[in-house]
Amino acid sequence: MTVNMIGRGKIMDVPVSSDGWVGQGRSRRTGAAQRAMRLATAATLSIAGIHGLPAIAAIAQAAASNPQAEAETARINAWFDAKYEEQLGFSPMTRSYGGDRKDNDKFDDMSEAGMARVLEWKRKSVEELKSKFDRSKLTAEGKLSYDLWIEQYDMAAAAHKFRRSEYVITSHFGPQTMLTRFLLSVHTVSEPSDMDGYIARISGISRALLQNLERAKINAAAGARPPQFSFDGVIEQSTALSSGAPFGGEGDNAVWTDAQAEIAGLVKAGKIDQAKADRYKAAVRKALIEDWGPAHRQIVAWAQAERPKADVVATGVGKNPNGKAYYAEMLANSTTTDLTAEQIHQIGLDEVARIKGEMEAIKQKVGFEGSLQDFFKYVRDDDRFYYPNTDEGRQAYIDAATAHLARMKTRLPEFFNILPKADVIVKRVEPYREQAGAPQHYLMASADGTRPGVFYAHLIDMKAMPIPQMEVIAYHEGNPGHHMQFSIARELTNVPKFRTALYYNATQEGWGLYTEKLAKEMGGYQDPYSDFGRLTTEIWRAIRLVVDTGLHSKGWTEQQAVDYFRENSPAAEGQIRAEVRRYILSPGQATGYKIGMIKIEELRRRAETTLGPRFDIKGFHDTILASGQMSLPLLERRVNEWIESRKAS
Template sequence: MPSVTRRAAVTGLFALSATAVALEGVIPRLAMAGQDGPADKALNEYLEKCWQEDLARSPEQRTRMGLPGPHDRWTLPDEGFQQLSLRIAAEQLQGLSAFDLEALSPTAQVSHKLFGQALRRQLDFYRWRHHLYAVSHLGGAHTEIPSFLIGYHAVNSAADARDYVRRLEGAGQVMDIAGENMRRQAGKGVLPPAFCFGRITESARNVIAGAPFEASAGKDNPLLADLKEKVGKLSIPTAEKQAIIRAGTRAMTDSLLPAYQRFLATVAEMADRQKDSNGVWSLPDGADFYRTQIMVHTGLDLTADEIHAIGLSETARLHAELREAMAAMDFAGSVQDFFQHLRTEPSIRFPDSAEGRQEYLATATAYIEEMGARLPEFFGALPKARVVVKPVEAYRENATPSAFYEPSSPDGARPGVFYANLSDMSVQTRHDLQALCFHEALPGHHMQIAIAQETQGLPTFRKYAWDTAYGEGWAMYTERMAKDYGFYKSPLNEAGRIVSELFRAGRLVVDTGIHAKQWTREQAVAWMGENTANPLADNANEIDRYFVWPGQALGYKIGMNKILELREKARAALGDRFDIRGFHDTVLMNGAVTLPILEEVVDGWIEGRRNAA
């Protein structure tokens, strides 16, 4: 997820149609091998029971999965909910301890270890529950409510539409809890950095702009427009459609609007109390908290100093690699000169027009289609879900990165989406778009997430698990994998791949700089400006993201390096018996795992190949 960009001045441009990208070729049945003996069966039944317990407490996840309704409630993450979650995790861990690890098949052992790790992490992290900001400029209930309803709440029946209305009616309670959590955190000395509050306010106000919130508005609010569009497609009497839309409109004005106004008052109150913008070192027990975040997002026992050193080393290596690409382009000058060229050269930017936005979408689609046509060379398992390219909706442009991925449904009916934030075309550049498409769509996040969801034989919790270093590491790995198989045909696109990796290497330096070495915001922005090619304004937005999401930015490069290390380890161990398709399937068909468990899985695959030879 690159940077948050500015809100578009012209919102009507985003009626652009999505372009679908189908996966060509024969798609094999995705299935995990296992003993399926009594021990495995008992464990899987227990894991499914735990999953269903958790799913019952997450109405949003049921909707995302496309499960039967009703879909009329929200998770209410107040203190009581968090305390209940802690008790359930402790009970589930106690139940898990009854299973003998040695009696399980290798696949079931991975499930046991992953579930146990997740539960222990949840229990250990309870003490830090107030340190992760309840609301920041990156998100919170104020943006998640409309994004969820518009993006995930399908309306295939009148019952679905009435559920949508009930969710609008209940959203005020979610907003009030967000405000309460902000106040509770502030009472414990935890407030987001000062720079967040203006952006939080702007995002919240955008949600309650337009009809029916503003009497003189000439345009429907995105929520009202979404409800009208979804209800309009139903095969029900017109009078029933009108009644549902009237009820939804009342819910927006009578419930949602006052809740947002209360939320904005809370944000203003918190803004008056926070005048500084510091890393988490400034929070109570901030150093311990950051160590926890490093483990959460990398899965490895690394110190901030070690990660900082890796970042500096990788930055120097990539600068040298970039000089080779610059020479291929006949570019005379320093690395910093080339950075300035990338930041200012008009020819590598898409035009700031409707045509330019269409060209961006078409170019991204072409890159994804090219990769899609060759996927059978590199993967034995392919997902059935499509991936589509879409522009970010206008209402959330100022609260999303310049590009990101949203998953497909488990049955493949809802495609995965590569979203491009086209509000600020100055940051949408040609040189790095190819690598970005590989990262977000194919063979990056879409392959990874869709295959996990579709693989048979995995416990349900593994289909929907997420691990930062695995997930973002895989997406970064695919950028490099594409180089290994000749996809970057122009020196400019190869330079784009390098600066993309360089950007992630720089994150290791600045994230640890901000949160462990007490760098100021200005120091971090200046370092990124000197050592990476990102636009300077984009760097500032990135730095702001690291301030409020400590440790998350570390997972990309740490995870990529580990997957590359494991690939070369397997290649060296197997020689002619190494199979890139088998390696990739091994990495992907286990779902999201921590890096230590991924190494165990790959080691098992290596041993299996040796024994089969």
């Protein structure tokens, strides 16, 4: 899982049978987006010339034989880069995620009016694109960029129609924690000017919090009100973020602690003297007391007032006004297919049954006597499968996950030609946003590789962090999963810049889940219980198909979803409850993992069957990763083109 998850094909700001059923799905798009599905995309051109990929080099050479198309594509790429620079002007956060320090004293406008301005800019940019460029005169790679750009507007416009249906401030994905993490983890301070920006952003985030609060009020009045448990979490989080020094109460506020550490670092580096440090501390204190604290207290007051109006028995969005249409759009958004809720539900049921068969085999392998349910209980409850709930136990978890990633890093060159420059580290989630059983996640490295990627783990309750699942989750979030995926995309230099920051839930999370199984080929899971942990996370994603659709289209309650999850998985109780609540608050998102994995595995089988000895696992993986993210239909076209190029070679 990654931290920016909303929006099919969104530019980042701020993780079976081979009958081809996924391939029959269609991305719910119009205009150029539909043309993109028909595009015989040769996106492999973006890695042309890499040693060991003669077929791709041959395609590049063929493309070069059309100098007019190459010239026109160079011209449109320059236009894309100029337009993307304009677009970044709307989102200083996106710049910071990419390691760009321009505008690092500014913050995104998160008001409805601000969102409308961005949408209108996108509409006009599409008009300009169509008037200035003839798509038919571009190379295949240029056509793909053309279609992707238009798709950004199509999807933004579709999402805008459902802006009243969104849960804006929640306990799991709320701006009160996400924006705080941005300040503490993404905004880098190495020069005095960076500290100036840090202080300005304390006030900028405070403004953004109030803008989100206004949207939350509007949506709640329209009937999009999350259940009571979410308000409880919001109250707890924003109370913590407006408590401690300099506000009063025990301890130090998380931002106050971080700011003092950043200032001390500047002093130690000789960048400022103590007098300047004291002025910085005073400015931080002022911004916190005058802007930060009041914004969080307003969120707390609103949540306390709204809580009695919210559902005690939590369920999905289907009961909300326009909820069924909203959920259908969220499924299309998450999976980039036209699969219905009923179809996805049945796929989930079928996958759960299949994976349970593999789990039964491991149960027999370790010599456990009893039913699979008995084995679930054993793995869920026995102390041998957990580190102690102490600081030593937490450090042991971090150390073990780090060791797994280090070993996997040595195997990457056998399966990939392209490797990321940035490293990945394992960290505990910060106290202000840590939740027992909440999902581990990944924070992107900077594009230049100087800021490492981070695999975050919630370690407040070690009974919610089973050891058998540690290895597989490390691979999913780190290498060869999300860290590899995002770092390669962000480090690309031979596609328009906007394509290095695209996000498609099914492609992104499908890759993460695919690499969990790939890691077994790469030598992971030597312990059968770790392999059982791998199956635990795979069935977890299959259960999501059942539970997410059950909640949002069949009216399941939270407890019904928890009961189904527990019956079919050895996941810890804390994990299960946290997962189900995540699905309630983010409808549809959790369905992209398994649907995406199924498609990637289907494409690999097709390539292996078609190419036989010509199949190249490195080339296949580079084909998936080396042009940035795209919808599943476009990914299928891309792999098909790679298959044809290999055959021709």
